[in-house]
Amino acid sequence: MTEKRVLALLAMLIGLIAGLLILVNALDLGRGNLDLNRILNAGVAALLGIAILVGSLLIYRGKYSSGGIVNIILGIVAILLSLSTTGAILAIVSGVVGLVASEAGHP
Numbered sequence: 001m002t003e004k005r006v007l008a009l010l011a012m013l014i015g016l017i018a019g020l021l022i023l024v025n026a027l028d029l030g031r032g033n034l035d036l037n038r039i040l041n042a043g044v045a046a047l048l049g050i051a052i053l054v055g056s057l058l059i060y061r062g063k064y065s066s067g068g069i070v071n072i073i074l075g076i077v078a079i080l081l082s083l084s085t086t087g088a089i090l091a092i093v094s095g096v097v098g099l100v101a102s103e104a105g106h107p
Contacts, residue, residue, distance in 0.1 A: 007101035008059050015056025015071055015094035021087030022049035022078060045083045048074055052091045059098040068098030 001009075026045035032038070052074050058067030075091030078084060 002104075004064075004101050004104040007097055007104055008062075008064060011064075011068070011071075011094045011097035011101060012056045012060035014090050014097060015052055015059065015067075018071075018075070018087045018090035018094055019049045019053035019056065021090065022052060022084045025049075025084040025087065041083075044081065048078055048081075048083065049087070052078075052087075052094075055091075055098075056094060059094070059101065064098050064102035068095040068102065071095030071098060 022045055026042045026049060052071055055067045055070035055074060058070060060067075071091045072095030075088045075095060078088035078091060
């Protein structure tokens with residue numbers, strides 16, 4: 001395995017953990033009293049988690065910079081919406097590692 005593929009695999013695994021943490025947080029938002037605000041927050045968190053998973057898949061499939069930028073932007077959005085701080089930070093780290101993977105191997 002080249003260093004580019006190792007970094008892409010690492011970014012994908014970190015992004016997978018980030019997306020799953022945000023999805024689990026979305027499931028926890030649905031507990032308790034159900035009102036429109038909680039349902040919308042859970043829906044936004046679920047979409048954000050799925051989008052981070054897709055960004056991680058982009059990194060792994062070879063679109064390193066595209067997936068990296070997607071994960072960085074979605075991680076910042078997750079921090080601003082205060083959904084899951086740990087998941088958001090991991091999404092940003094995944095994006096940065098994806099961007100590093102795009103530049104790996106260049107002299």
